[in-house]
Amino acid sequence: xxxxxxxxxxxxxxxxxxxxxxxxxxxxxxxxxxxxxxxxxxxxxxxxxxxxxxxxxxxxxxxxxxxxxxxxxxxxxxxxxxxxxxxxxxxxxxxxxxxxxxxxxxxxxxxxxxxxxxxxxxxxxxxxxxxxxxxxxxxxxxxxxxxxxxxxxxxxxxxxxxxxxxxxxxxxxxxxxxxxxxxxxxxxxxxxxxxxxxxxxxxxxxxxxxxxxxxxxxxxxxxxxxxxxxxxxxxxxxxxxxxxxxxxxxxxxxxxxxxxxxxxxxxxxxxxxxxxxxxxxxxxxxxxxxxxxxxxxxxxxxxxxxxxxxxxxxxxxxxxxxxxxxxxxxxxxxxxxxxxxxxxxxxxxxxxxxxxxxxxxxxxxxxxxxxxxxxxxxxxxxxxxxxxxxxxxxxxxxxxxxxxxxxxxxxxxxxxxxxxxxxxxxxxxxxxxxxxxxxxxxxxxxxxxxxxxxxxxxxxxxxxxxxxxxxxxxxxxxxxxxxxxxxxxxxxxxxxxxxxxxxxxxxxxxxxxxxxxxxxxxxxxxxxxxxxxxxxxxxxxxxxxxxxxxxxxxxxxxxxxxxxxxxxxx
Amino acid sequence: xxxxxxxxxxxxxxxxxxxxxxxxxxxxxxxxxxxxxxxxxxxxxxxxxxxxxxxxxxxxxxxxxxxxxxxxxxxxxxxxxxxxxxxxxxxxxxxxxxxxxxxxxxxxxxxxxxxxxxxxxxxxxxxxxxxxxxxxxxxxxxxxxxxxxxxxxxxxxxxxxxxxxxxxxxxxxxxxxxxxxxxxxxxxxxxxxxxxxxxxxxxxxxxxxxxxxxxxxxxxxxxxxxxx
Numbered sequence: 001x002x003x004x005x006x007x008x009x010x011x012x013x014x015x016x017x018x019x020x021x022x023x024x025x026x027x028x029x030x031x032x033x034x035x036x037x038x039x040x041x042x043x044x045x046x047x048x049x050x051x052x053x054x055x056x057x058x059x060x061x062x063x064x065x066x067x068x069x070x071x072x073x074x075x076x077x078x079x080x081x082x083x084x085x086x087x088x089x090x091x092x093x094x095x096x097x098x099x100x101x102x103x104x105x106x107x108x109x110x111x112x113x114x115x116x117x118x119x120x121x122x123x124x125x126x127x128x129x130x131x132x133x134x135x136x137x138x139x140x141x142x143x144x145x146x147x148x149x150x151x152x153x154x155x156x157x158x159x160x161x162x163x164x165x166x167x168x169x170x171x172x173x174x175x176x177x178x179x180x181x182x183x184x185x186x187x188x189x190x191x192x193x194x195x196x197x198x199x200x201x202x203x204x205x206x207x208x209x210x211x212x213x214x215x216x217x218x219x220x221x222x223x224x225x226x227x228x229x230x231x232x233x234x235x236x237x238x239x240x241x242x243x244x245x246x247x248x249x250x251x252x253x254x255x256x257x258x259x260x261x262x263x264x265x266x267x268x269x270x271x272x273x274x275x276x277x278x279x280x281x282x283x284x285x286x287x288x289x290x291x292x293x294x295x296x297x298x299x300x301x302x303x304x305x306x307x308x309x310x311x312x313x314x315x316x317x318x319x320x321x322x323x324x325x326x327x328x329x330x331x332x333x334x335x336x337x338x339x340x341x342x343x344x345x346x347x348x349x350x351x352x353x354x355x356x357x358x359x360x361x362x363x364x365x366x367x368x369x370x371x372x373x374x375x376x377x378x379x380x381x382x383x384x385x386x387x388x389x390x391x392x393x394x395x396x397x398x399x400x401x402x403x404x405x406x407x408x409x410x411x412x413x414x415x416x417x418x419x420x421x422x423x424x425x426x427x428x429x430x431x432x433x434x435x436x437x438x439x440x441x442x443x444x445x446x447x448x449x450x451x452x453x454x455x456x457x458x459x460x461x462x463x464x465x466x467x468x469x470x471x472x473x474x475x476x477x478x479x480x481x482x483x484x485x486x487x488x489x490x491x492x493x494x495x496x497x498x499x500x501x502x503x504x505x506x507x508x509x510x511x512x513x514x515x516x517x518x519x520x521x522x523x524x525x526x527x528x529x530x531x532x533x534x535x536x537x538x539x540x541x542x543x544x545x546x547x548x549x550x551x552x553x554x555x556x557x558x559x560x561x562x563x564x565x566x567x568x569x570x
Numbered sequence: 571x572x573x574x575x576x577x578x579x580x581x582x583x584x585x586x587x588x589x590x591x592x593x594x595x596x597x598x599x600x601x602x603x604x605x606x607x608x609x610x611x612x613x614x615x616x617x618x619x620x621x622x623x624x625x626x627x628x629x630x631x632x633x634x635x636x637x638x639x640x641x642x643x644x645x646x647x648x649x650x651x652x653x654x655x656x657x658x659x660x661x662x663x664x665x666x667x668x669x670x671x672x673x674x675x676x677x678x679x680x681x682x683x684x685x686x687x688x689x690x691x692x693x694x695x696x697x698x699x700x701x702x703x704x705x706x707x708x709x710x711x712x713x714x715x716x717x718x719x720x721x722x723x724x725x726x727x728x729x730x731x732x733x734x735x736x737x738x739x740x741x742x743x744x745x746x747x748x749x750x751x752x753x754x755x756x757x758x759x760x761x762x763x764x765x766x767x768x769x770x771x772x773x774x775x776x777x778x779x780x781x782x783x784x785x786x787x788x789x790x791x792x793x794x795x796x797x798x
Binding site: 112113114116117118119120121123124125127128130131132134135 | 636639640643644646647650651653654655657659660674676680684687695696697698699
């Protein structure tokens with residue numbers, strides 16, 4: 001027995017020898033490490049040993065004998081329980097000690113106790129570390145949840161932004177925005193109050209969730225309300241508690257289910273100035289308050305909402321103004337048509353009577369005023385004709401009878417008419433009809449009307465020593481007419497208005513109703529052509545217009561025209 | 571069974587070396603909501619004292635005494651999984667505790683650590699018979715607010731005094747409060763000052779209370795107080 005103070009074995013849960021101090025192995029003359037201990041035992045010992053493994057304990061207390069198949073045997077004196085694994089499972093370890101004498105037991109037991117202490121301390125450190133890790137994991141989870149919440153909020157903000165851009169109709173905009181805001185905070189209700197026209201009240205513009213009540217009269221809170229007024233004054237989003245919600249409820253009864261409320265003023269967009277446009281409220285039925293982060297998000301939301309509301313209002317105002325203007329224009333044209341038409345009847349009577357008078361009265365004194373009556377009536381007739389023309393152009397009832405015409409004869413007629421108006425004291429017209437061989441596909445009378453007007457204007461403004469030149473250019477589809485003059489030119493500022501109705505460059509020189517160029521433009525455009533002007537002050541002006549050269553070109557132009565203007569009749 | 575009866579039952583179990591029975595007693599106490607403090611101070615601490623007296627009276631062999639200790643250590647270890655999870659996250663001051671070189675009796679000091687851990691301290695229990703130099707190095711690295719050392723019998727006091735002296739001379743970035751405990755200091759509290767310690771405590775409960783009071787007060791006004 002000497003030299004064999006005690007054997008120590010460490011066994012795994014399945015009975016494999018994990019480690020040993022080598023004493024037993026030296027005695028048995030065989031290696032045990034890495035082998036199941038059971039394999040080294042004889043049959044009866046194996047049964048006892050298996051029972052030990054199952055129960056984790058010696059059945060009948062120490063010592064009991066284990067006989068090895070090599071013939072050697074040891075007595076089990078004691079085993080030391082050791083700490084469980086972190087998951088709670090115990091790791092059975094068996095400490096075998098053979099024939100300990102008292103003087104051997106002390107150092108051996110001390111060694112075992114020390115080993116066990118170390119194990120327990122390691123267990124303690126492990127437990128602490130495990131807990132620390134679990135907490136770190138929980139903290140990471142929390143951080144992830146916060147990041148997710150932040151992402152959700154960002155998305156919510158984007159939703160609100162998108163809602164703001166989706167609508168130009170204020171009512172639909174407010175409804176969408178309120179719904180998105182409620183969703184963003186997972187709130188139970190949201191409502192948007194807008195300042196009334198007189199600025200004295202906040203009127204419900206839209207509501208969602210528990211606050212919504214379709215068909216109900218809109219709630220109204222006076223701007224002087226102690227809670228809401230304070231908010232408007234401070235201009236910052238706020239958390240409102242149960243007590244303050246209760247103070248709003250008398251004015252806004254549908255807020256009564258809410259226990260906590262976030263309220264934010266809708267400040268006018270930068271640069272617009274003025275008081276808050278309204279108030280956005282988001283609330284929950286539970287008293288659990290919102291966080292500072294929620295207020296920040298709400299603040300971030302109110303800006304795009306205010307912008308969108310402002311934009312929708314501007315759009316609405318502008319559209320209303322345009323509609324009013326369109327209505328006024330239509331009414332004017334209608335009146336113009338009726339009046340011009342109705343004026344013709346009495347004018348005819350004046351003509352007839354003047355003619356009858358001139359036949360009956362040969363008196364020199366009478367003839368002069370009668371001639372004046374006839375001349376002025378004639379002028380009035382022309383004015384009325386222009387007015388009718390213009391109202392026809394406006395109401396798209398211009399009749400065209402297009403046909404293929406050679407331009408030469410057209411120009412010849414123009415030159416003859418010009419000459420017939422008298423060559424004394426007027427500018428010379430340069431035009432060579434014989435050299436022009438192209439055609440136009442157009443309503444001949446209307447084209448003559450345009451040329452008469454342009455050449456007539458040039459004649460009116462060009463001094464006698466000046467020149468008016470008519471040039472024709474043609475390509476495959478279009479014929480371009482240019483009327484140049486060497487008159488005083490037109491100020492640049494006036495150019496954009498030249499073709500507007502009733503507009504005259506010189507308000508003081510009223511030679512007509514100012515309709516000539518407008519009518520010319522209407523006729524050219526009815527043919528699918530375009531008219532334009534270029535001018536240099538002091539050097540002259542050039543009016544240029546295009547007309548289709550062939551039926552095919554006319555149809556191509558008319559096709560484009562028909563798409564946008566189906567009422568043009570030919 | 572009352573708690574007192576359970577204590578006796580536990581003592582009987584560890585005396586007999588029956589860990590299975592001992593664990594059952596502990597489990598029963600935990601089941602009825604017994605706190606870690608109660609288990610430590612009402613069951614483990616008196617039981618180990620009783621075992622020590624039984625050994626002194628030669629009613630227990632060394633082997634039996636060691637087995638009783640081992641069973642109790644394991645019973646404590648079985649509680650760790652439950653106990654650390656229930657502790658608040660360590661946010662309070664840090665304590666490093668160790669038995670000086672040669673000292674193997676460590677359960678009392680570990681109890682101090684576990685109880686302080688429950689109070690939110692961050693405790694490192696280094697264990698028994700810690701070599702002096704490695705302990706000083708650890709204190710330098712961990713920068714604890716307090717250090718606890720224990721000696722079970724007077725022959726271990728010189729090693730403890732040497733550890734305190736080494737800490738004092740180590741030019742630590744922050745000098746921790748040094749608390750000492752164990753039988754010799756129980757018999758003569760004046761010994762604590764003689765070995766250069768700042769304070770001593772009679773048992774785990776008093777040590778925990780003393781440190782908790784000291785640092786609760788310190789953290790509420792000036793964390794640097796009392797630690798020059």
